[in-house]
Amino acid sequence: xxRTASRRTVLAAALTAALSISLTTPALxxxxxxxxxxxxxxxxxxxxxxxxxxxxxxxxxxRNKDENAxxxxxxxxxxxxxxxxxxxxxxxxxxxxRDVAGAVTHYCSAxxxxxxxIYHKFNLPIIVWGxxxxxxxxxxxxxxxxxxxxxxxxxxxVAADFxxxxxxxxxxxxxxxxDYGKGHNTYFTKFLTEKGGKILGTFxxxxxxxxxxxxxxxxKELNPDVVYFAGLTPLxxxxxQQMDKLGIEAEFQGVSGMKSDAYFAGLSGDLAEGTxxxxxxxxxxxxxxxxxxMSEYDKAGFxxxxxxxxxxxxxxxxxxxxxVEKVGPDRKAVTKYLADVKDHESIxxxxxxxxxxxxxxxxxxxxxxxxGKWVVWEDSEYASGKRQLKHK
Amino acid sequence: MKDDVMKTxxxxxxxxxxxxxxxxxxxxxxxxxxxxxxxxxAVLGLVLLAVLAGWGAQKTGLSATxxxxxHQHSGAMNGAIVASLLAVIALLxxxxxxxxxxxxxxxYLVAALGLNVQFGLTGxxxxxxxxxxxxxxxxxxxxxxxxxxxxxxxxLAGGLIAALIGALLIVPVVRTAGHYSAVVTIxxxxxxxTFLEVNEVLGGPQGLMVGSMNVFxxxxxxxxxxxxxEMSFYVNYALLSSxxxxxxxxxxxxxxxxxxxxxxxxxxxxxxxxxxxGINVVRAKVLAFTYGNILAGIAGALYGMMISFIAxxxxxxxxxxxxxxxxxxxxxxxxxxxxxxxVIVVLVPEKLQILQEYRFLLFSVLVIAMLxxxxxxxxPRGVRSYFPGGRAQR
Numbered sequence: 205x206x207r208t209a210s211r212r213t214v215l216a217a218a219l220t221a222a223l224s225i226s227l228t229t230p231a232l233x234x235x236x237x238x239x240x241x242x243x244x245x246x247x248x249x250x251x252x253x254x255x256x257x258x259x260x261x262x263x264x265x266x267r268n269k270d271e272n273a274x275x276x277x278x279x280x281x282x283x284x285x286x287x288x289x290x291x292x293x294x295x296x297x298x299x300x301x302r303d304v305a306g307a308v309t310h311y312c313s314a315x316x317x318x319x320x321x322i323y324h325k326f327n328l329p330i331i332v333w334g335x336x337x338x339x340x341x342x343x344x345x346x347x348x349x350x351x352x353x354x355x356x357x358x359x360x361x362v363a364a365d366f367x368x369x370x371x372x373x374x375x376x377x378x379x380x381x382x383d384y385g386k387g388h389n390t391y392f393t394k395f396l397t398e399k400g401g402k403i404l405g406t407f408x409x410x411x412x413x414x415x416x417x418x419x420x421x422x423x424k425e426l427n428p429d430v431v432y433f434a435g436l437t438p439l440x441x442x443x444x445q446q447m448d449k450l451g452i453e454a455e456f457q458g459v460s461g462m463k464s465d466a467y468f469a470g471l472s473g474d475l476a477e478g479t480x481x482x483x484x485x486x487x488x489x490x491x492x493x494x495x496x497x498m499s500e501y502d503k504a505g506f507x508x509x510x511x512x513x514x515x516x517x518x519x520x521x522x523x524x525x526x527x528v529e530k531v532g533p534d535r536k537a538v539t540k541y542l543a544d545v546k547d548h549e550s551i552x553x554x555x556x557x558x559x560x561x562x563x564x565x566x567x568x569x570x571x572x573x574x575x576g577k578w579v580v581w582e583d584s585e586y587a588s589g590k591r592q593l594k595h596k
Numbered sequence: 597m598k599d600d601v602m603k604t605x606x607x608x609x610x611x612x613x614x615x616x617x618x619x620x621x622x623x624x625x626x627x628x629x630x631x632x633x634x635x636x637x638a639v640l641g642l643v644l645l646a647v648l649a650g651w652g653a654q655k656t657g658l659s660a661t662x663x664x665x666x667h668q669h670s671g672a673m674n675g676a677i678v679a680s681l682l683a684v685i686a687l688l689x690x691x692x693x694x695x696x697x698x699x700x701x702x703x704y705l706v707a708a709l710g711l712n713v714q715f716g717l718t719g720x721x722x723x724x725x726x727x728x729x730x731x732x733x734x735x736x737x738x739x740x741x742x743x744x745x746x747x748x749x750x751x752l753a754g755g756l757i758a759a760l761i762g763a764l765l766i767v768p769v770v771r772t773a774g775h776y777s778a779v780v781t782i783x784x785x786x787x788x789x790t791f792l793e794v795n796e797v798l799g800g801p802q803g804l805m806v807g808s809m810n811v812f813x814x815x816x817x818x819x820x821x822x823x824x825x826e827m828s829f830y831v832n833y834a835l836l837s838s839x840x841x842x843x844x845x846x847x848x849x850x851x852x853x854x855x856x857x858x859x860x861x862x863x864x865x866x867x868x869x870x871x872x873x874g875i876n877v878v879r880a881k882v883l884a885f886t887y888g889n890i891l892a893g894i895a896g897a898l899y900g901m902m903i904s905f906i907a908x909x910x911x912x913x914x915x916x917x918x919x920x921x922x923x924x925x926x927x928x929x930x931x932x933x934x935x936x937x938x939v940i941v942v943l944v945p946e947k948l949q950i951l952q953e954y955r956f957l958l959f960s961v962l963v964i965a966m967l968x969x970x971x972x973x974x975x976p977r978g979v980r981s982y983f984p985g986g987r988a989q990r
Binding site: 245 | 794910946
């Protein structure tokens with residue numbers, strides 16, 4: 205091919221492309237409403253951000269295909285890099301753009317903490333799709349801020365309910381001294397005392413402690429039914445090993461931070477067997493609308509997985525679109541609509557916001573360690589009665 | 597980003613000062629348009645225009661004329677630049693986001709000027725720029741929440757504490773040379789972030805709220821009302837950061853031109869030779885290191901107040917690299933270069949948000965291309981002029 209010929213081909217291709225784009229725009233133009241999405245699209249947790257972005261995009265695309273939709277929706281995805289300063293920048297950008305009616309924002313808690321003030325200042329209604337720190341919704345009185353995913357509060361409420369129902373009476377608590385461990389301790393203690401469980405002792409440990417003999421010897425003396433640990437996997441592995449060494453026969457209960465496969469890699473033999481833990485959300489397949497979500501996601505052909513919080517981003521975006529459909533693309537009206545959301549149907553189960561905009565029926569899944577794997581409690585041999593949790 | 601009006605050879609009749617003033621005005625208009633640009637087409641078009649104008653200015657000898665203008669009429673030119681900066685702020689008025697970006701740029705410029713004295717003049721690479729910036733921000737977080745220290749003083753305190761903590765590093769940095777002292781600063785940058793993450797009192801990994809700037813009862817987080825119009829509250833921060841940037845620029849320029857600056861230059865070129873000629877190498881290094889850290893700390897203190905929420909994640913090693921890249925991109929030791937590079941490094945990734953996850957890819961390509969085609973930096977530092985303003989001819 206000569207040079208001119210190839211240039212002509214390129215030109216022709218460009219023209220065809222331009223023509224086809226102009227032809228596919230719908231003949232009957234609806235009013236376009238812009239909706240924001242913020243998440244970490246680059247950096248260390250970008251897989252989460254991209255999964256969330258794709259899911260939000262899916263929600264928008266599906267609605268745009270619906271002929272009954274009153275508006276055409278356009279997603280404005282922005283990258284917060286999981287950094288509060290960048291988050292503040294993009295939140296300002298989104299909130300000051302008058303065409304944006306609402307947004308689904310943030311996977312990283314520190315970023316969300318930095319940006320809620322901005323949403324409040326500019327009256328932009330937002331729904332958090334991934335950040336878990338309770339203070340994001342409970343640390344302020346902002347009507348604009350909502351959240352569909354659960355927090356450690358919901359997790360511990362479910363945990364306390366579940367364990368009391370299993371017939372356990374007394375607990376010893378070990379928590380690491382980070383915000384994460386301390387928060388879990390606070391909420392678990394609160395819910396457990398409400399349900400009538402008894403706490404025999406609480407022990408704070410640093411997040412890199414190696415030896416727990418002092419704490420565990422004391423716990424052996426207290427002789428609780430359950431040892432509750434709030435912290436991350438590496439510590440959980442050490443504590444479980446040393447419990448065995450000291451001959452503590454109590455059931456071992458954990459939090460979301462230790463639901464990882466590293467727990468089994470670190471423990472020899474069947475030490476892990478029967479450990480229970482809790483996690484916000486659920487595997488997509490277990491969600492009420494999970495099958496629908498997964499098949500649509502596959503059909504859309506995204507390059508990345510939807511990851512753990514994708515379904516929440518999808519549900520949040522859908523809820524936001526429902527709000528706009530109902531009350532129109534007006535920020536104040538959308539905020540008002542979101543304040544009264546009760547049992548709103550979504551793929552993650554019904555959504556109900558409390559007076560702080562927190563979803564109160566947030567989904568929490570119970571897991572039990574069975575044969576070197578985390579198995580959803582309802583599917584496990586423990587629930588079917590084939591195996592027994594430790595009761596002394 | 598020199599000028600976009602002249603593509604043809606400049607008419608000889610125009611005196612350098614007039615050309616310079618026109619160029620400044622053109623740059624201001626360009627900056628204003630670029631800050632407001634939203635769509636892909638507008639952003640890419642403006643970037644292309646800037647590249648073409650820069651290239652054209654080089655070819656037509658316009659940049660040489662500009663150099664002459666800056667040299668002979670530095671007062672008028674600097675005045676014009678300050679005036680156009682204020683004009684851009686006034687024009688943006690109610691636009692929150694562009695003003696936030698402008699203020700961020702100016703504060704990064706202040707920090708970069710400090711790094712320029714360390715790296716460009718004295719030859720000590722500081723890979724912990726973001727850490728010193730962060731020390732300033734954390735100082736203002738602690739002081740605004742727990743004490744009633746007037747916020748203007750907090751800015752100074754930010755610089756002072758950055759200098760004090762930097763003083764801990766002086767021994768290892770001064771005693772090691774070249775790459776080794778760079779490694780010391782890298783270690784410090786990483787250590788700083790880890791320290792913040794495990795430190796409960798300073799908010800841990802979740803970060804801290806920062807109080808707002810407040811000058812004699814004028815709260816910076818309320819928009820000023822001008823002739824019945826409420827301006828963006830970022831106007832306050834933009835004005836204050838302009839003030840800081842101008843002050844830091846003037847001070848750094850004086851330092852560069854003074855005998856101290858000469859000593860710093862000679863330390864960079866050859867330590868042994870400078871020592872032989874009686875220059876106190878240790879003192880020169882301590883001076884440059886402390887000066888740079890103070891500037892970074894002050895800029896960080898104001899940045900924290902403006903952003904109003906900080907966390908260790910905002911002051912990582914990669915942010916330090918970004919600051920060093922401002923100095924490199926602009927040209928070692930070139931103050932105007934740093935100003936231009938601060939605009940590029942802060943603004944371009946933000947304008948590339950439209951590309952979502954691919955934006956840093958394109959940004960990196962841009963940086964590599966620039967280093968390939970202009971390894972000496974965008975506005976390389978000229979040969980030291982011993983008699984500024986051409987007074988030697990008198």
